[in-house]
Amino acid sequence: MQWYGALGLVLLELYGMTECxxxxxxxxxxxxxxxxxxxxxxCQVRIAENGEILVCGANVFVGYLNQESKTAEVLRDGWLxxxxxxxxxxxxxxxxxxxxxDILITxxxxxxxxxxxxxxxxxxxxxxxxxxxGDRRKYLTAIIMIDRENVEKFAQEAxxxxxxxxxxxxxxxxxxxxxxxxxxANSKFARVESIKDFRILPVELTPEDEEVTPxxxxxxxxIERKWESLIESMYGGASS
Numbered sequence: 001m002q003w004y005g006a007l008g009l010v011l012l013e014l015y016g017m018t019e020c021x022x023x024x025x026x027x028x029x030x031x032x033x034x035x036x037x038x039x040x041x042x043c044q045v046r047i048a049e050n051g052e053i054l055v056c057g058a059n060v061f062v063g064y065l066n067q068e069s070k071t072a073e074v075l076r077d078g079w080l081x082x083x084x085x086x087x088x089x090x091x092x093x094x095x096x097x098x099x100x101x102d103i104l105i106t107x108x109x110x111x112x113x114x115x116x117x118x119x120x121x122x123x124x125x126x127x128x129x130x131x132x133x134g135d136r137r138k139y140l141t142a143i144i145m146i147d148r149e150n151v152e153k154f155a156q157e158a159x160x161x162x163x164x165x166x167x168x169x170x171x172x173x174x175x176x177x178x179x180x181x182x183x184x185a186n187s188k189f190a191r192v193e194s195i196k197d198f199r200i201l202p203v204e205l206t207p208e209d210e211e212v213t214p215x216x217x218x219x220x221x222x223i224e225r226k227w228e229s230l231i232e233s234m235y236g237g238a239s240s
Contacts, residue, residue, distance in 0.1 A: 112132070112134060201230075
């Protein structure tokens with residue numbers, strides 16, 4: 001958004017759903033970078049105790065056709081449960097932080113929104129994607145997918161020896177490199193939200209692999225299943 005703004009192109013982010021149309025929007029005279037703007041006059045928006053965004057108003061639908069049970073899941077007491085997690089700032093601008101289904105609850109009962117931490121890690125040019133682990137666990141860890149091109153460039157400039165992708169991620173200096181990125185990300189969050197350990201995926205994934213979507217985003221359930229031993233190694237278990 002900042003990049004386009006520097007070119008003189010103003011992008012206005014908004015938020016809406018098929019079930020209710022526009023929920024909130026940034027306007028040219030009232031916008032805040034990173035938010036989805038203030039609620040539209042046609043609806044009320046509030047944040048539930050679990051962080052979920054709830055919407056009420058004449059714009060909210062009456063239900064799914066011939067699907068009473070599905071309607072009851074999302075429409076309760078006149079409030080549409082969006083499934084999105086968010087927050088308001090002091091000026092009434094709405095920020096979407098995660099999907100409710102992706103929220104992690106640590107063994108200590110702390111709710112963690114992983115996407116914010118993952119985005120902080122992906123801000124680095126050395127990381128193409130990251131997956132925060134920690135549901136029902138004592139602390140958070142992360143699975144890292146490196147950006148091969150940028151990491152290889154770093155390795156070559158540092159004259160580090162490696163033969164293939166697996167040997168590249170095994171180089172101690174590469175782990176130190178990613179470790180610094182993790183430390184920088186940790187500084188932006190509370191202690192309970194800090195990444196205590198991480199592992200770099202030892203294989204280079206392609207869109208054909210089941211671990212990623214067609215746009216190369218890591219799939220949580222598949223990673224947790226396929227790389228279970230790698231994850232457990234960060235919690236005192238064996239490594240694969």
